[in-house]
Each structure stands twice: as structure tokens, then as C-alpha cells.
Amino acid sequence: MAEAPKMRPPIESGCPDPFQYMHPLMIKNFGNWAYHDRPRPGVLHHVAKSGDEIWSIRCGTQRQLGPYEINLLCDIIDKFGEGYVRFTIRSNMEIMVSKKEKVEPLIHALEDAGYPVGGTGNSVTMISHTQGWLHCDIPGTDASGVVKALMDDLHEEFKKEDMPNRVHITTSCCQINCGGQGDIAINVQHTKPPKINHDLVANVCERPSVVARCPVAAIRPAIVNGKPSLEVDEKKCICCGACYPPCPPMQINDPEHSKLAIWVGGKNSNARSKPMFHKLVAAGVPNNPPRWPEAGDIVKNILRVYKKDAKDWERVGDWVERIGWPRFFELTGLPFTKFHVDNWRGSRYTLNASAHIRF
Amino acid sequence: MAEMKKPKNPEKHSTYLPLDQKKSSKPFHKTPLLDQLESGPWPSFVTGLKRLALNNDMMVDLLGQLEHSYKTRKGYWKGGTVSVFGYGGGIIPRFSEVASMFPESKEFHTLRVQPPAGNHYTTDMLRKLSDSWNKWGSGLIAFHGQTGNIMFIGTTSEKTQHFFDEINEYGWDLGGAGPCVRTGMSCVGAARCEQSCANEPKIHRLLVNDFLDDMHRPALPYKFKFKVSGCPNDCMNSIQRADFSVIGTWRDDMKVDQKEVKAFVKSKSRKYVIDNVVARCPTQALSLNDDDTLAVDNRNCVRCMHCINVMTKALSPGDDKGVTILVGGKRTLKIGDLFGTVIVPFMKLETEEDYDKLRELSHNIIDFWAENGLEHERCGEMIDRIGLSNFLEGIGLEVDPNMITHPRTTSYFRSDDWDQEAAKWVQRKAAG
Ligand code: SF4
Ligand code: SF4
Numbered sequence: 001m002a003e004a005p006k007m008r009p010p011i012e013s014g015c016p017d018p019f020q021y022m023h024p025l026m027i028k029n030f031g032n033w034a035y036h037d038r039p040r041p042g043v044l045h046h047v048a049k050s051g052d053e054i055w056s057i058r059c060g061t062q063r064q065l066g067p068y069e070i071n072l073l074c075d076i077i078d079k080f081g082e083g084y085v086r087f088t089i090r091s092n093m094e095i096m097v098s099k100k101e102k103v104e105p106l107i108h109a110l111e112d113a114g115y116p117v118g119g120t121g122n123s124v125t126m127i128s129h130t131q132g133w134l135h136c137d138i139p140g141t142d143a144s145g146v147v148k149a150l151m152d153d154l155h156e157e158f159k160k161e162d163m164p165n166r167v168h169i170t171t172s173c174c175q176i177n178c179g180g181q182g183d184i185a186i187n188v189q190h191t192k193p194p195k196i197n198h199d200l201v202a203n204v205c206e207r208p209s210v211v212a213r214c215p216v217a218a219i220r221p222a223i224v225n226g227k228p229s230l231e232v233d234e235k236k237c238i239c240c241g242a243c244y245p246p247c248p249p250m251q252i253n254d255p256e257h258s259k260l261a262i263w264v265g266g267k268n269s270n271a272r273s274k275p276m277f278h279k280l281v282a283a284g285v286p287n288n289p290p291r292w293p294e295a296g297d298i299v300k301n302i303l304r305v306y307k308k309d310a311k312d313w314e315r316v317g318d319w320v321e322r323i324g325w326p327r328f329f330e331l332t333g334l335p336f337t338k339f340h341v342d343n344w345r346g347s348r349y350t351l352n353a354s355a356h357i358r359f
Numbered sequence: 360m361a362e363m364k365k366p367k368n369p370e371k372h373s374t375y376l377p378l379d380q381k382k383s384s385k386p387f388h389k390t391p392l393l394d395q396l397e398s399g400p401w402p403s404f405v406t407g408l409k410r411l412a413l414n415n416d417m418m419v420d421l422l423g424q425l426e427h428s429y430k431t432r433k434g435y436w437k438g439g440t441v442s443v444f445g446y447g448g449g450i451i452p453r454f455s456e457v458a459s460m461f462p463e464s465k466e467f468h469t470l471r472v473q474p475p476a477g478n479h480y481t482t483d484m485l486r487k488l489s490d491s492w493n494k495w496g497s498g499l500i501a502f503h504g505q506t507g508n509i510m511f512i513g514t515t516s517e518k519t520q521h522f523f524d525e526i527n528e529y530g531w532d533l534g535g536a537g538p539c540v541r542t543g544m545s546c547v548g549a550a551r552c553e554q555s556c557a558n559e560p561k562i563h564r565l566l567v568n569d570f571l572d573d574m575h576r577p578a579l580p581y582k583f584k585f586k587v588s589g590c591p592n593d594c595m596n597s598i599q600r601a602d603f604s605v606i607g608t609w610r611d612d613m614k615v616d617q618k619e620v621k622a623f624v625k626s627k628s629r630k631y632v633i634d635n636v637v638a639r640c641p642t643q644a645l646s647l648n649d650d651d652t653l654a655v656d657n658r659n660c661v662r663c664m665h666c667i668n669v670m671t672k673a674l675s676p677g678d679d680k681g682v683t684i685l686v687g688g689k690r691t692l693k694i695g696d697l698f699g700t701v702i703v704p705f706m707k708l709e710t711e712e713d714y715d716k717l718r719e720l721s722h723n724i725i726d727f728w729a730e731n732g733l734e735h736e737r738c739g740e741m742i743d744r745i746g747l748s749n750f751l752e753g754i755g756l757e758v759d760p761n762m763i764t765h766p767r768t769t770s771y772f773r774s775d776d777w778d779q780e781a782a783k784w785v786q787r788k789a790a791g
Contacts, residue, residue: 007444007445007520008444008524009444009445010443010444010445010446010523010527010532010533010575011527011528011532012532012571012572012575013527013530013531013532014473014532014564014567014568014571014574015473015474015475015476015532015542015543015563015564015567015568016473016474016475016476016530016531016532017475017476017560017564018475018476018477018478018479018550018560019560020475021475021479021480021481021484022477022479022550023479026479026550026551027550030549030550031549031555031558033549033551033552033553033555034553034672034675035553035671035672035675036552036553036671037671037672046551046552046553054551056551060401060402061402061502062373062401062402062403062404062407063404063501063502064404064407064408064499064500064501064512065407065489065499065500065501065502066407066408066410066411066489066498066499066500067489067490067493067498068375068407068410069373069402069407070485070486070489070500071486071489072371072373074482074485074486075371077482078482083481083482083483084479084480084481084482085479085480085481085482085485086477086478086479086480086547087474087478087480087502087503088478089507089544089546089594089595089596091501091502091503094547096551112366112367112368112371112372113366113368113371113372113373114366114372114373114374114400114402115373115402116400116401116402128505130505131504132434133425133428133429133433133434133435134425134512135436135451135453135467135469135512135513136434136436137434137436137437137438137453138434139434140434141432142425142428142429144404145396145429148396148399148401148403148404148405149396149399151401152398152399152400152401155399155400155401175691176690176691176692177690177691177696178505178690179505180505180596180599180600180690181596181599181696209734209735212733212734212735213693213735215692215693215694215695240691242692242693248437253432253433253434255431255432255433256432258432268593268596268598268599268600269591269592269593269594269664270591270592270593270598270661270662270663270664271591271592271663271664271665271668272639272640272641272663272665273641275593275598275599275698277599277696277698287432289392289429289432290392290393290395290396290429291395291396311634312634312635313635313639313665313669344695345694345695
């Protein structure tokens, strides 16, 4: 027997020390910053207690970068910046410089190369998104495409700070909703139970774990065509797709019946109100590549109404709490249906148990 | 949709696509749907993919498969098992279900790599990572995935090992995938933010790097995520997205620079300050005095950060800093979305002993959950199933009214040992 090639054991170094890549002013003033302001959209200006100042220029990217983009952006950062960059949680780049004079030339260089500067303060910043058809094994849609199409439309709002408060939009390509909570969220919503390929189930799926995965206990073991398989009580099934990842023969994605739903009012920050989950406002929206115009129209309409009606510092969720849901549906023109009424366990507290009614 | 301006220097622009310099041998597939995502002012990922396909047959077929998904509205990847020597996780294997049509991208695996705490990079390091990935993979990198990983997207099983060997030698390690401790996240924090009340990179690395065995060799009930935000603005979305959320806060009085308050009132108007600062405080802890200074009822301030966000120069967190810890946040699967729950209202993090306590708490929680969690049950779901009190008992913490929104409203419960439990509280209070 041939000797197995010698393998190199991994170095389990874990999360790297950031100080080796950090701008020197950030190291020097670590934990000793005094205040910040925003001289213009896309630029943060932080002042340290030592009197040191640092400017961070924020630009949008396509999130997935190749060597051309990386080198193009790094060339700009080396020439107009100081070689230091970080990424925000929403895939924006922040390029740090120690001199005010460097800010404008850096902005011009980024915009000349097609990278928009903005995404700070009360803007519509980059949409946080998942993998979709490009790489995920269970997606009902393509996040990158939805985001590209919407950011083309919202590009001006990214570059300005004209909204009542910041707007965080998220997308998710399945109902696990990895995109997270958003002021507005665009998520896949299936409308038909999984289609089961009974020939494959026994070989591919660990049946007890699939049964256990269903949130509404709609799956049970069964013998179909003489083979061990699974069956779904289609009346009980809520079409969530939770059974699909552990059992790919239970195909949930459907070119026609996998739709999109729009949710509003999610918020992660503790500012003012406690963190909030987003709430359903529209479903049955066509999953329509390559530009998803129907979903885009609903989002833009909600943003237009929010921008006009909300007061300063109100996030979408804060705003709807003030004006109430009836007014939200009135102002946006979205239909209110029985599907908006929550019936998940513990949801009765979401019903109005008072005489508080706005007229 | 706004149209794009003509680039000044087309060769140095996100739209640059020198089709005449194509080096890959395979001709491009027709991609009429994806082509529609190349117009418009936002940088196009499709143009980026095409640029990669100029040099790389794998990306030629990847574009073909993606177009096929756009046309048929379905995904065509399935999972499998791929890992590097010595590890059981960290790679997302992808095998194409339409490999007969697009053979070059039949394997298209992703490596999840942990970024530095706070996502800091030098351009030198970005270029170096990009060069390594261009050598061993498709060249495509996502900064960053929703869990926080750098995602090196697209390579074959064999090359994952070569790529990992190369970058592991210069300081990079894989993150988590599967039922394990996952890559953590922390905000920019103390490195640049005056609102930071904690040493985020230290907390992040102390927690995650203490569980590397649980990260690299998945054997927990399900995923477990640590996230660290320096203040209650929670820029890392940790309350909603982390099983273990650490949030910087302070317990003494916030700092008020009355001179700056007056200057702010003068520049913005009294009405603005009343409407946007005083009236927006969730606990009515603020009041504007007749002389345009600000009165703060610190005992009732809940550290929401709003007033500090608005008046960045005049107001800031106090000096007695520490962290609040919440446990059990997650998204929809399986029982619905859950926010984290406060289990430690305040923990001082100053001395190494303080940090040891944090480390110990994280171990107690993961051990208890590993023991008691059902298969595929997140920590928050377990707490939902067994109740917070049982969880606290399991990890050795006492109940505290900061953990609840309000006490029980239903009379159907057993209270046999009320006196003992009440005595514990009295004792704890007496002990201070
Ligand atoms: S789609 Fe959801 S509800 Fe329907 S069977 Fe599968 S897991 Fe159960
Ligand atoms: S931080 Fe929030 S709760 Fe505290 S005083 Fe300011 S607005 Fe009120």
C-alpha cells in the first residue's frame, strides 16, 4: 500500500488580532474618542480626546469582489487614502484617513471608479443579503440580484441623508430568513407544500430528524410505492420549507408558487424603543428575476410614504407605532388581509385588547 | 432608475469588461437575464462574475448555471461533505445538480474564514488574500457573509486544502459551519467610536478563541453565535442574531457637557431639542431647563442611547463601564424568531479576573446546552422549552428583575417553597 501523503496539521489561530491591520490613529486612541459628526453624507469624522482626528469615507460595493475590484479599490485606497480599510456589517467599505484634505479627492476617486459614497446617517444604506442562487443549497430566489436591482433604484437615497432616520433593508432567499430583521425586509414566502420525490427519500433523508424538523408536526413516516418515505399532511403544512434542507427530495422551491413577502418595522438598536421584529405587510409578490419590479415598487412606495409622514428620528417601526397599523395600510394603499393576523403560538398579545382606535 | 454617467477612465471602473482579452478557453453562455443586471449605477456583481470568467472556465459555467437559475427560478446546488485535514467544519460544499450542462463548475465550494475582530484590513492583506484565492479558487470573495465570515466562494475539493494551507500559514483560520460555535462578530467599537463602553475585540477573541475545538469539530446540538456590540445601539444586531450577546453599557451617571448642550440648543432651537431629544426619551428621564441646560434622571435612564446619538458632543456614557449579557437570540427556524433575554444585567470587565468570569459563564452555558439541548435546538429554543428559571439554575445564576418585562400574570403555578426563595433574595440583598 502506498504511504498516504503527509498532511499539514492546521494552526488553530481562530479570530485574528485586529490591531495588526488597524489604522495607527485607531490604535493610538483606542477607547479614547471624544465625539463624532458627519461633515457630509458618506463621511464620518471622529475626534479623539487627544485631539487627533480621523475621517472615514464609506462606499458601497457589490459585496462579492474579485481580484479586479479588490486591486482597483486597494489602488485607490493606497493612492488617496492611507492603506487602511474596514467593512461594515452591511458590506460597505470604510476607508480611514488622518487629514481632512484627503477626503474630497478620495470621494472623487471612488465615485469615478463607480463606487458610490454614502450609506451613513439617515440614508438608505446597503441592503444586507444572503447567497441565493449563486451558492446556497435551498434558495427560492437570488439575493444579489434583488439587491442590485433595488440599489440601482435607491442609489440616490444611499448618497443622501434625507430619510427621517436610517433605513436598513434586508433580504432572505428562504423562510429561515438569514437576512435578519429590517426596517423593510424582502423574504421568500412559499405558498405550496413540498413536492416529494418518494424514490429518493429513503436513501437521502434521515427520516426521524426530518419529522422532528417540522414546526407544525405535519410530516409522518409512510411507505409509498413499497419504499419507506415520508408524507405531509397538506392541510397542516404551513409551507415553511424547514423540511427541505435535511431532505432535499422534499422540494419546496417552485418557480411559480414560491413568492416574496414584504415585512416592515424591524429594528435591532435599543435607541428609544426596545428592539422590534418586523411585521408582515405584503405577500404573494411575484419572484420575478432579473429585476423583481413588483417587490421593488412596494418597497419604494413604503419608503416614499415613510419619508413624507415620519418625524425626525423615527425608524420605520417607531413611525408605524405612532400612526398605527390602520393608517399604515391606508397611506401605503396595501391591502389588509386575514393573513396579517398572527396565529402562531403565543401571538394573542399581538391583537388589540383595548378601546384604543384612531379615527 | 438613474442612469450611469460615462466613466472618465473606463479601464479603472466597476463596469470595465475587456471582452477582447478573454483568456478562458470556454465560450460564454448566453446570459440575457443576467445581462440586465449590468446596467444601473450600483456596482454590478454580474460584470464582476464576467470579469472572472474572462480568465477562468469555472466561472464561465458558473455564469451559465446562474442564468439557468434566473430562467427556471430554481437553485441547483446540493451540499455534501468536504473538509480540510484536521477539521470537521468550516467549508460549505456545493455540488451542481446541473453539472452535465455546466461541468466546469460542478464543484463550487466555499471556505468560511474568520475576519479580524472589527473587520479591519490593510490593503496589503486584502491583496494577499485575493492573490491566494485567485491561485486556488474562483477569485470571488464576499466581505462578509451574514454570520460574519469572509467567504471565499468557488473551488474544488482538492484545492480547498491547498488554499487553507496557504492562508493558514499567514494567520487566517476557518470559521464554523454546522452544529458548532460559529464565527463571532464585533463592532468597530473602542477603535473609533466614542460610544463604546467595552473592549470589543478583546471580548470577541476571548470568547470565540476559547471554543476553537467546538468550532472546528462540530458536535453541539446546533449552531452557537457570539456577537459583541460596544453600546446599546447594538450595531452587530446581537440581541436578535446571537445566542450569546455582549453589549457595552455603564452604571454611573451619563456625562453631560452643559456648555455643549447650550450650544446645541442654540444651533438647533428649543423646539428641536424638546421634540427630538426630551420627548423621545423612552422613560422621560430628560428635561430641558429654563437656562437651556439638560437635567438627566440617571436612575431612570435605561441606556437606550438615543439622546447620546443625537447630541454626540454634549452627552456621553459614564465612566463605570461594563457589559449586559443576553442569551438566546435567533431567527425563524424552528419555533419562530426570538430575541435574546438578559441573564446578566451588568458585569464589570476591567481586571483579568473579570474576564475569567465572562469566560466561565460562556462555558457554563455551552456545557449546559450541549447536555440538555435537543438535536437541532438553538439555546434560545431550549430556554423556551425548559423555562428561564431552570436554565439559570443549570448555569448557576440567580434570578433578577432585570431579566423580565413584568412578573407573571397567571395564577396557575406552584409556589410551595415561596419562603425559601424569598429568603434567598433577602440574603442576596443583605450580602450586597
Ligand atoms: S414545509 Fe414546513 S410545515 Fe410543511 S411539511 Fe415541511 S417542515 Fe412541515
Ligand atoms: S440614553 Fe435613552 S433612556 Fe437614557 S436619558 Fe437618553 S434617551 Fe433617555
